[in-house]
Structure formats: C-alpha cells, structure tokens
Amino acid sequence: MKRKKILLLSIIISIFIISGCEKKDILTGDSINDKISDNKSVVIYFSATGTTEEIAKRIANQSNSDIIEIIPKQKYTSSDLNYNSDCRANKEQNDDKSRPEIENKIDISKYDNVYLGYPIWWGTYPKIILTLLDTYDFSGKNIIPFCTSGSTDISKSVTDLRNYNQDLNIKDGKRFSVNDSDDVINKFIEDNTNEEIKTMKVIINGKEYIAKLENNETVKDFAKLIPTELQMNELNGNEKYVYLDTKLATDPYNPQKINKGDIMLYGDNCLVIFYKSFDTSYRYTKIGHIDNLSDLGDKNIIVKFDK
Numbered sequence: 001m002k003r004k005k006i007l008l009l010s011i012i013i014s015i016f017i018i019s020g021c022e023k024k025d026i027l028t029g030d031s032i033n034d035k036i037s038d039n040k041s042v043v044i045y046f047s048a049t050g051t052t053e054e055i056a057k058r059i060a061n062q063s064n065s066d067i068i069e070i071i072p073k074q075k076y077t078s079s080d081l082n083y084n085s086d087c088r089a090n091k092e093q094n095d096d097k098s099r100p101e102i103e104n105k106i107d108i109s110k111y112d113n114v115y116l117g118y119p120i121w122w123g124t125y126p127k128i129i130l131t132l133l134d135t136y137d138f139s140g141k142n143i144i145p146f147c148t149s150g151s152t153d154i155s156k157s158v159t160d161l162r163n164y165n166q167d168l169n170i171k172d173g174k175r176f177s178v179n180d181s182d183d184v185i186n187k188f189i190e191d192n193t194n195e196e197i198k199t200m201k202v203i204i205n206g207k208e209y210i211a212k213l214e215n216n217e218t219v220k221d222f223a224k225l226i227p228t229e230l231q232m233n234e235l236n237g238n239e240k241y242v243y244l245d246t247k248l249a250t251d252p253y254n255p256q257k258i259n260k261g262d263i264m265l266y267g268d269n270c271l272v273i274f275y276k277s278f279d280t281s282y283r284y285t286k287i288g289h290i291d292n293l294s295d296l297g298d299k300n301i302i303v304k305f306d307k
C-alpha cells in the first residue's frame with residue numbers, strides 16, 4: 001500500500017517536472033509559447049448588453065485579431081441603462097466630463113490596427129470610450145470603429161471621435177446589425193486593411209531606390225513579407241534572383257520585353273530584379289519597376305525591401 005502511494009507520488013512529481021520544462025497546454029498538447037500571439041490587429045470593445053460583443057467576436061475571428069473587452073469598473077445594471085428614465089447612462093452621456101472607470105489594463109502597444117467597438121448611446125459612443133482614449137496612446141494606429149444600435153448610424157460617433165482627438169487616424173467605420181452575414185463582416189475587414197501600397201524602398205548593397213509597384217495580389221502578398229533582406233543571385237548578366245520561402249499570388253503573362261529595373265515574379269516564388277533590357281518569351285507576374293537602376297555588376301547582391 002505504502003509502495004503504491006510512493007509510486008503514485010513519484011508519477012505526479014514527474015508529470016510536474018516534465019510539464020514544467022516543456023510548458024505544454026494540458027488540453028491541446030501545444031507548447032504554451034506557441035500561443036503567444038504576434039497579431040498586429042486587435043478588437044477592443046465595450047458592450048453593455050452583449051450585442052456589440054457578438055459582432056466584436058466575429059470580427060476578431062474573421063480577421064484573426066486579438067480581442068480585448070473594455071470592462072467598466074462599475075457594471076451597468078438594467079436600471080443604469082433604462083434610457084427612458086434619468087438613468088446612469090443618460091447622466092454620463094449628458095456630462096462632458098464623465099469618464100467611467102475601466103477595470104482592466106489594456107495593452108495596445110504592439111498593435112497597428114485597432115477595431116474599436118461600442119453601442120450607440122444617444123447618437124454617439126458611450127463615454128467610457130473617452131476613458132480609453134484618455135488612458136492609452138492610440139497615435140499612429142489605424143483605428144477602425146464599429147458599432148451596434150437600434151437604428152442610428154455610426155457616422156456622428158466617428159465625427160465626435162475625430163473632434164475629440166484630431167491627431168488620431170480614425171476610419172469611417174461601420175454599424176452592424178446582429179443579422180449581418182459573415183460576408184458583410186469580411187468586406188468590412190478587407191476594406192479597412194488592404195490599402196494599396198504604391199511604392200517600396202529597395203536597398204541594394206546599401207544604395208536606396210524607390211520601386212513603383214503594380215496594384216495586384218502578388219504585390220499585396222509580397223508586402224506582407226517586408227521588411228526583408230535577401231541575397232539575390234546573379235544570372236545571365238541581366239538579372240538577380242532569389243527563391244522566396246513563401247509562394248505569392250500569380251497572374252503571369254509574357255511581357256515581350258523586359259525593361260531594365262523591372263521587378264518580376266517567375267513562377268510563384270522566384271523574385272527577379274532585371275538590370276538590363278532584352279526581349280523575352282518567358283511569362284512573369286509584374287511586381288514593380290525601379291526607374292533609375294544602376295548596372296548591378298556580376299556578383300550576388302544583398303537587397304533589402306522595406307516600406
């Protein structure tokens with residue numbers, strides 16, 4: 001009996017030691033470290049009765065964003081929200097100085113895109129949204145508002161946000177209803193994150209060029225990889241190439257002529273910079289063009305691509 005107990009105890013201790021070393025998720029077996037998100041987008045939302053929360057979760061899910069709830073220190077009861085009376089919510093909305101306290105700490109430092117969600121209260125955002133803007137530094141971030149409401153549109157709340165802090169980059173945003181389809185949510189995400197990138201820095205052996213870019217899916221895919229530094233190998237006295245680890249979208253055609261400075265994709269992952277002009281029978285997808293490219297010589301080169 002005693003030996004059984006000792007055996008059981010040593011098994012338990014070993015499990016603790018092993019799990020202590022590897023830090024595995026008990027349910028999935030994934031390494032805990034794998035779960036630390038490197039997302040650049042976050043959904044931050046306030047929801048008093050759960051409607052905005054539902055939309056917030058769907059946006060986070062479909063955009064692969066992190067999600068953070070703004071939790072009020074003093075929760076809103078149903079009588080706090082009874083807008084036909086002299087309720088707490090009405091008092092706050094009528095008081096310019098009202099800044100309802102937020103209970104949780106909200107770390108926004110690592111995010112570029114912030115989907116900011118709230119219900120409409122008396123035509124605009126609830127005052128707790130100003131507590132958020134007063135507490136954390138949103139400058140330089142792409143703020144994408146969304147709301148739910150009985151019927152009121154989001155536009156006044158967005159104007160009010162922009163007037164409150166003119167330094168912030170606040171998109172037009174969108175009002176959602178709970179019946180909106182996944183397609184509506186997807187379009188909202190796409191409209192607000194896929195901005196056309198028109199140029200890119202190309203630094204070749206330390207010399208900086210500006211490449212003008214095509215407006216196509218290949219460029220959008222490539223833009224996700226930058227900044228990146230690549231060794232590009234010499235070929236045929238007219239091009240430098242590298243096989244990327246990632247496949248990019250393609251739409252190949254035969255350009256008939258390659259122009260000096262063309263940046264092309266051959267196949268779905270071979271990135272090429274041409275430094276001589278010549279006729280070609282090959283098919284490429286065009287990424288962009290560098291106007292004033294020098295002769296790149298006969299050696300392999302190091303190229304940095306940056307925003």
Ligand SMILES: Cc1cc2nc3c(=O)[nH]c(=O)nc-3n(C[C@H](O)[C@H](O)[C@H](O)COP(=O)(O)O)c2cc1C
Nearest residue numbers: 047048049050051052119120122123149150151152
């Ligand atoms: C105090 C208060 C004021 C409101 N004002 C408006 C309004 O001006 N226009 C509107 O369409 N809905 C208004 N509503 C309804 C809410 O915007 C709507 O129910 C919303 O979806 C609730 O979101 P939530 O469940 O995330 O809190 C108001 C609700 C409350 C509690």
